[in-house]
Amino acid sequence: MLSERVRTILLSLPMLVLFLLLPACGGGGGSPGTPGPSPTPPGATTGNLAVVTSGLPAGANASVRVTGPNNYQQDLTGSQTLSNLATGSYSVAAAPVTVGGTTYNPSPATQSAVVSAGGTATATITYGGTAVNITLSEVVSNLDNPTWLTAPAGDTRLYVLERPGRVRIVENGSLLPIPFLDIGARVFTGGEGGLLSMAFDPQFASNRYFYLYYTDPQQNIVIERFTAGSNPNLADATSGLVILRVAHPNFTNHFGGQVAFGPDGHLYLGTGDGGGAGDPAGNGQNLNALLGKLLRVDVRNATAGQPYTIPAGNPYANQPGRRAEIWAAGLRNPWRFSFDGSQLYLSDVGQDRREEVNIGAADAVGLNYGWNTMEGTLCYNAATCDKSGLTLPAFEYDHGTNDANGCSITGGFVYRGSAIPGLAGRYFYSDYCRGFLKSFLASGGNITEQREWNIAAIGNVVSFGQDGQGELYLLSSRGTVHKIVRAAQ
Template identity: 40%
Template sequence: MRHCLLLLFLLATTGCGGGSSGGSGASGGLSQRPDNPDCVAFSPLAEVRLTPIAPDLSFNAPTQMIPHPSLADIFYVLEQSGTVYRLNLANNQRSAVVDLADSYTLSRCDECGLLGVAFDPDFAQNGFLYLSFTEGSDRTPTSVVARFETSDNGQRLRRDGAGNLLRTDLLSQRQPFANHNGGHIAFGPDRRLYIGLGDGGSANDPGNRAQDLSTRLGKILTLNADGSPSGNDVSGAVPEIFAYGLRNPWRWSFDRQTGDLWAGDVGENRFEEINRITRGGNYGWRCFEGFEETGNSCENSGPFVEPVSAYGRGDGVSVTGGYVYRGTSIPALQGSYLFADFGSGTLWALAQQQDGSYQRRTLLETGYNVASFGEGRDGELYLVTFQGLFRIDPVLEDTELPEQLSETGCVQASAPWQPADGLIPYTVIEPFWSDGADKTRYFALPDNTTITVDETGDFEFPRGTVLVKNFSLDQRRIETRLYLHNSDGSWSGYSYRWDEAGSDATLVAGGLDVDLGGQVWHYPSAGECTLCHTSAAGNSLGLEVAQLNRSFTYPQTGRTANQLDTYAAIGLFRQPPTSSQRQRTLTRSTDTEAALADRARSYLHTNCSHCHRPGGTTQSNMDLRITTPLGQTGACEVEPRNGDLGQTGAVLLRAGDAVNSLLYLRMVAGQDDRMPPISVNVVDRQGAELIEDWINQLESCN
């Protein structure tokens, strides 16, 4: 049996050194490519698998997928930028129904744009289609729910004689900030239109709007199909309010069998919630997050409805609500509520127990940014991700993960502290901060496969690849992380904890904190891996041209050579990196002989840009890649969206003023607010001082 695991959260994430030339063949670091029969990724034990839908079509930031009310194989897919596509799964072809951006000024903030769609219950007779989107200012957008018309069974939206879309606004709500816009809409079994809106944004709901019954923000609302209020059971509330006390209800659904309303509510910085929403219920925000009080002022609020389930930052950062499974292809999931996390990509099921409680279990580490779920007319479920559309199917076979590192095939079975013969060691120029640990790194390619270098210089690895990273403190082995590129295209990561004797390591189930002689070391859960190993950053992070263009002494041969030249010489590349790709090389942040700006930007590229880049998983629009000019990073004089850490007037980056720059302040903040979000038990003092010095010497961002 072939075994493997996943290099988890910090895995191949940046390295150390300088680097340019080397040789080829015998003059390179390795004489030949090693055979690798054993360290090959497999699909780990899971209850489900993902089947790509329309794999030849690409969607730009898709936000929702719903079926046509009556036509088999026809789905509608929304893009955040404003396009509604009609997708035919029978032939994998699509056509554009409308692009709202052609007619309206849609807001462009991270949580803005086209967010929801619903068909009228009487669509066959009236052709009404409802869309939820944001218009106007990127900083203070307006949330709109509008009714549009079709006369061709949903192929195009109707226009008047002047070419204007036939649009009837049912709801318009000004947002005080750019984030937490909610935007999901759906008709309930009572034939009323339900609308979800977030609390208005910023951090900790500064206006206490989720508890304020005079505003629609932080609520689930109901309207009649004509837009008139349908009434509620909340005394003293505006008539549209169905339920309140929500922070940002991102994706919710009705159980097609029971009519129950299930919602995922995105948390602040500690817990994500799953709620069953009932008429008149108060779900606690900003007084509670998960099951715990927040410490915010909450006089005259309550009683509160507790969530059905909640999870913390060890499992993810932004919940995506799903559906109660009522399909037939996966009988074991019947009646379970499926949901996911946008950041970690973990797919879970909630199943009710005999005592009435709910137990959460992991179905799959998808490795994708899950933006939404879809439910077919047959009850089967789909995932809408920024990496594509997928149907959730039963697994074809189960594979047990090895409990011991020595059984994975990625190390010497009799000496697991030594890599298997098929592994290729590497190092990086600027290493990711890992609470002061020392690291060694390897990758293993399936035989007869090659690496593709994309236009940005990131390595794209073939399926079956395994990345391996060893961690040690004070020369003591403490952890080995394995990162798999699974057979279905997803990535997943696993952590092995070394025993006291250093003789073998055992698989860690979930996250774990251990005191290692006065320093608490965090063994990440599988879900934490993809919080940093984002698909936007190429998943493997440190394995990129800018990091690997340096010399390395290979222990197999004792020869020192440039890593990129060595890989080319032994045939690892489909096409070697171009000369222009090799020109942008990182600088070691501790190299005091190098320019301060190069050192600082290399540090930020390594430790921050995996999330802070286009397509990343944060609410900030920052792009901290080293290839982005400072003035175009979206950091300079930009106000924060998630609080100022108590430093009134602080911005993301203020030239010449580190004390008022959150880019620096986050590095030295308390553990709950510190960046990067993993390996925060020990502050990187040297790195923080570097960023502080760099900001203070900046005269401008130009």
């Protein structure tokens, strides 16, 4: 038998030979072979997703939404790696981004990425830019002082109001000869009065209610509910129920004119300060007056005996000497306001110098927009210009010399239609004196992408309108309605 020492030496020889051969195998450009897949780190149960965006101008934010298992959702504004994700398939959807009049379209717009335990998946999005151009397409003409255009959600017809008291229907591009409703006998049209706006009930499909804002022969502001008839193109003229009547004596201007339902389901209306230069009655700052205010009422269970109730949360409910209907104060003549999701855009016509747009959360309660202490961000009453507690506008413009920039803002809507995706999120407005079409983007408290769109002259722009698909329209003093459409490239 071999000695223990010899046995140990012999057993060590193969390992020694292998050790001596290793350097020769590693040098001289020899192939190291094909590595196998990276092993999953021991105990790993989550993974990562790297989203890479490119092609946007410096400072511009991407618009990307990632969704995945367990109701996961994350919005991104640029390249980012999402960590500790549950394993599975994720959807990466990118929306167009508009910067300075150019729309940057993502490629691909949607894609899937599979996240595995311990690994990092990658989704790449490349943006490419094309200019956004719009124009106006005439829809109907020869109307009698059109003041408003609207439609129930999803309806393809257009409901156009004529100031003397008629609601007309445009169907398939044609103006129907018989009005949907005619209340001309009860409408005052002196000064700035008339039939001024209309709002469909959020439950219109089932209850058939709609609401009109008009001035009566005594110059009162009237909100009245009507019911659509069995014929979809005719309302029941006998169904009227007066919701609210606001006295407006002395002057024939500053009637306000907007009625709309908010995201909370309540009815809002914007009243003017009663007219006269500088708010001589002091209504804007008088919390015991309904003029110069944004009002909010609950009409869901309206009856002749109790046409509305005060919603919970109205700031001055049950306060002596203050009107419970008031939601916000300090307005001069709010010529159009609109809701965009949870945001409120409210334009207020100025006195001598400034036109303004107020933007904020729709549920912001008890705001005071400043009139007649302020005109925009300018002190109007210099002797008592105390700004404490006032909400100043998010956007304003000066009239300029000889009203070169305008003199009476016509507020509009944030574009949420589908025909021109590059306009999404842009607020459109005009000015009665200048007839332009302008827009801006409000985001994070900043006003960006201000733009004037070069449209053909259509006369004084009285109002904007929005159809059942979210597309926008302009109504002019010439009796025309124009739709904002994509221009040929």
